[in-house]
Amino acid sequence: MKICRFKSLDRVAYGVVDGVTVTEIMGDPFGRYDMTSIRRHIDRVEILVPCQPPTFYAAGLNYLAHVTETAEARGEEPDVPEKPDIGYRAVNALIAHGETIVIPWDATEEVQYEGELVAVIGKKVKNVSEEEALDCVFGYTIGNDVSERSWQRSDRTMWRSKNSDTFKPMGPWIETKVNLRRMMTTVRINDEVVSEFPTNSMVFGIAEYISTMSRNITLYPGDVIWMGTDGATQNLKDGDVVEVEISGIGVLRNPVVREAASEEKSTEEGNE
Amino acid sequence: MKICRFKSLDRVAYGVVDGVTVTEIMGDPFGRYDMTSIRRHIDRVEILVPCQPPTFYAAGLNYLAHVTETAEARGEEPDVPEKPDIGYRAVNALIAHGETIVIPWDATEEVQYEGELVAVIGKKVKNVSEEEALDCVFGYTIGNDVSERSWQRSDRTMWRSKNSDTFKPMGPWIETKVNLRRMMTTVRINDEVVSEFPTNSMVFGIAEYISTMSRNITLYPGDVIWMGTDGATQNLKDGDVVEVEISGIGVLRNPVVREAASEEKSTEEGNE
Numbered sequence: 194m195k196i197c198r199f200k201s202l203d204r205v206a207y208g209v210v211d212g213v214t215v216t217e218i219m220g221d222p223f224g225r226y227d228m229t230s231i232r233r234h235i236d237r238v239e240i241l242v243p244c245q246p247p248t249f250y251a252a253g254l255n256y257l258a259h260v261t262e263t264a265e266a267r268g269e270e271p272d273v274p275e276k277p278d279i280g281y282r283a284v285n286a287l288i289a290h291g292e293t294i295v296i297p298w299d300a301t302e303e304v305q306y307e308g309e310l311v312a313v314i315g316k317k318v319k320n321v322s323e324e325e326a327l328d329c330v331f332g333y334t335i336g337n338d339v340s341e342r343s344w345q346r347s348d349r350t351m352w353r354s355k356n357s358d359t360f361k362p363m364g365p366w367i368e369t370k371v372n373l374r375r376m377m378t379t380v381r382i383n384d385e386v387v388s389e390f391p392t393n394s395m396v397f398g399i400a401e402y403i404s405t406m407s408r409n410i411t412l413y414p415g416d417v418i419w420m421g422t423d424g425a426t427q428n429l430k431d432g433d434v435v436e437v438e439i440s441g442i443g444v445l446r447n448p449v450v451r452e453a454a455s456e457e458k459s460t461e462e463g464n465e
Numbered sequence: 466m467k468i469c470r471f472k473s474l475d476r477v478a479y480g481v482v483d484g485v486t487v488t489e490i491m492g493d494p495f496g497r498y499d500m501t502s503i504r505r506h507i508d509r510v511e512i513l514v515p516c517q518p519p520t521f522y523a524a525g526l527n528y529l530a531h532v533t534e535t536a537e538a539r540g541e542e543p544d545v546p547e548k549p550d551i552g553y554r555a556v557n558a559l560i561a562h563g564e565t566i567v568i569p570w571d572a573t574e575e576v577q578y579e580g581e582l583v584a585v586i587g588k589k590v591k592n593v594s595e596e597e598a599l600d601c602v603f604g605y606t607i608g609n610d611v612s613e614r615s616w617q618r619s620d621r622t623m624w625r626s627k628n629s630d631t632f633k634p635m636g637p638w639i640e641t642k643v644n645l646r647r648m649m650t651t652v653r654i655n656d657e658v659v660s661e662f663p664t665n666s667m668v669f670g671i672a673e674y675i676s677t678m679s680r681n682i683t684l685y686p687g688d689v690i691w692m693g694t695d696g697a698t699q700n701l702k703d704g705d706v707v708e709v710e711i712s713g714i715g716v717l718r719n720p721v722v723r724e725a726a727s728e729e730k731s732t733e734e735g736n737e
Contacts, residue, residue, distance in 0.1 A: 245519075248556045279624045280624065281553045283682070284520050285520055285682050319630070350525070350551060350553070356681075356682065410557050410628065412557070
């Protein structure tokens with residue numbers, strides 16, 4: 194089942210997507226809810242980010258080819274993580290399917306996509322075993338972990354490289370039933386495939402991450418865990434349209450625009 | 466004015482603290498609200514974390530003596546940040562004034578306090594100048610950035626060293642009027658002063674952080690920015706009571722308990 198969050202006539206609601214129809218639900222999608230009789234065409238509603246995570250987790254380096262190829266690009270030795278140490282991203286950066294990725298005026302050309310599977314937590318859990326870990330997953334959605342590589346190298350944290358406004362497209366909806374072993378992640382820029390990999394070929398799987406995290410951390414409904422990406426990535430530029438498709442979930446599509454350097458901003462920069 | 470969030474008779478509300486009296490308010494403390502006639506003695510309500518931040522920011526290394534003394538303790542060269550690159554903490558770890566800091570059963574002895582000033586954002590802002598930056602601050606509260614130092618050294622991220630459940634006491638309330646230049650931060654363990662420093666003697670001030678962050682990031686009401694701590698820090702142990710006092714705001718007090726290693730947990734560990 195596909196659960197989306199949407200806006201229609203200035204009202205925000207959750208709905209169940211079936212083909213081109215969104216049926217509004219009443220109640221808590223992570224808890225108890227009822228279907229209503231309100232139906233809308235999906236093109237007539239504004240799709241929103243599927244949930245506002247209390248905490249926004251990200252695995253970072255979690256596919257071998259991504260670790261080795263990005264290290265190669267930097268002329269460094271690959272540093273494959275030895276254990277699932279989870280990282281963080283920030284809520285300010287989230288945008289929905291269809292919204293615009295804005296490249297800041299002072300970013301370099303190295304603003305790149307990263308197509309990622311996102312696990313959405315559905316239950317409050319602590320100390321869950323690896324065997325039972327997937328039971329607390331409500332469903333899966335798609336993320337694009339947009340990254341400015343020069344800032345990623347120069348800054349002490351990943352605050353602007355990974356978390357500038359609009360750098361975290363997530364959606365279009367949450368699919369509650371998937372077959373992890375059969376899924377493929379495909380990234381396209383302007384309809385051309387630039388990246389493709391089996392979604393589940395992770396260094397540390399979702400169950401291992403959740404079980405390890407839950408030893409120290411309580412997970413809450415709506416928390417999201419972005420699982421990382423594979424392979425080398427390419428630059429996004431003004432006018433591009435970037436799509437991340439994961440088979441069994443759907444397509445997350447976002448246009449890209451580069452922010453114009455206003456005179457005021459350029460002058461400020463010149464004065465630094 | 467002191468604004469607190471509290472629970473009374475299973476109901477959560479915001480209130481204004483005056484001496485020992487909490488007067489409930491109706492509406493949004495960050496927006497429009499009215500005082501009600503409901504008053505309670507502060508000892509008769511349960512003080513909660515003063516807000517649930519959409520994004521939880523932390524400056525990290527932001528006082529000279531902390532950078533130099535902690536580097537010394539590790540036998541390393543001090544690495545003073547060259548610019549205000551903001552970091553992140555996680556909402557799962559927040560606890561209120563009076564709640565218990567739980568040291569995980571598998572933590573080392575090196576679980577340490579860090580007394581910090583916390584700026585609470587009151588307005589949605591982007592691209593704010595340093596001169597105008599403090600206008601978006603709603604008020605200030607107190608944080609204790611509890612840290613397990615061995616995990617801080619061994620892990621790729623600070624997920625469990627800084628964000629294990631209960632590792633982020635924050636409160637007791639938000640003070641809307643402070644004189645930053647006159648404030649002192651004092652940390653006490655079991656009534657003994659273990660750390661004391663002028664609160665505002667930061668490497669990068671609050672206005673500089675907010676202005677820099679807001680170039681790339683939209684800040685939202687309720688976002689919190691933990692400003693870092695000064696000096697070397699000491700271990701907390703089972704049975705301790707740790708207090709962080711910042712003059713002009715109040716005292717954040719939390720007892721400390723070490724989690725017992727259950728047989729099951731020890732066995733699991735033994736099997737690894």
